[in-house]
Amino acid sequence: MKSDIRVCSDWEAVHERPVYTLGDACPECGADAVNSAPAPFNPEDPHGSYRRRARRRGNETDE
Numbered sequence: 001m002k003s004d005i006r007v008c009s010d011w012e013a014v015h016e017r018p019v020y021t022l023g024d025a026c027p028e029c030g031a032d033a034v035n036s037a038p039a040p041f042n043p044e045d046p047h048g049s050y051r052r053r054a055r056r057r058g059n060e061t062d063e
């Protein structure tokens with residue numbers, strides 16, 4: 001089963017620890033929530049922009 005758990009895209013700046021949510025926005029700060037797997041955020045992740053597009057499409061097929 002795929003997980004729909006997402007993490008606040010801005011948690012490193014706003015929170016002391018990752019904030020997870022099942023929605024598409026952080027419940028604490030309102031920032032975009034992004035797919036939490038495989039990593040909350042990685043500047044070297046070539047798929048970072050892809051994940052943001054996937055979120056916008058509401059598409060959960062990010063493997």
Ligand SMILES: [Zn+2]
Pocket residue numbers: 008009010011014015019026027028029030031
């Ligand atoms: Zn947040």
